[in-house]
Amino acid sequence: MRHRVRLESQSSTQSSSGEPANVWTLVATRWMAIRPLSGNEQFVWQQRGARVSHRFGMRWMSGLEPRMRLVWDSRVFDVQWVDQDPKKASAVLYADELVGEAP
Numbered sequence: 001m002r003h004r005v006r007l008e009s010q011s012s013t014q015s016s017s018g019e020p021a022n023v024w025t026l027v028a029t030r031w032m033a034i035r036p037l038s039g040n041e042q043f044v045w046q047q048r049g050a051r052v053s054h055r056f057g058m059r060w061m062s063g064l065e066p067r068m069r070l071v072w073d074s075r076v077f078d079v080q081w082v083d084q085d086p087k088k089a090s091a092v093l094y095a096d097e098l099v100g101e102a103p
Contacts (some may be wrong), residue, residue: 001031005056006071006103007064024069033057034072034087037094056093060086070095071103 008024015021035055054077058072064084070077070093077095084091 001033001058003032003034003072004031005032005034005058008054008069008071009065009067010069027068028061029064030061032056032070032072051096052094053077053097055094055097058091058093060084060089060091064091068093069098074103076103 006029007027009027010022011025013021013023033056035057037053037055042100056077064079064082066079066082068079070079076098078098079093079095081094083094
């Protein structure tokens with residue numbers, strides 16, 4: 001685990017003009033192992049109905065949800081699936097890179 005990645009969750013607030021606005025809030029910053037998925041692995045995820053491009057491995061933490069996003073360097077990833085194993089103290093997040101999305 002050699003990459004520093006931010007975990008963020010979306011919350012709704014009110015803008016100064018009184019209109020609803022969605023903002024991303026930092027949940028945690030963690031060290032993670034990042035691996036792009038092969039074509040075969042991506043195909044398997046497509047069969048499940050999810051578009052996934054990367055696998056993020058990290059130490060287990062509570063509160064991980066598929067509605068979160070990951071920010072690594074200037075790249076943004078939408079979490080599609082969370083696989084946690086508290087017995088092994090590990091978690092794997094499968095995410096799709098959002099091209100053109102600003103952190």
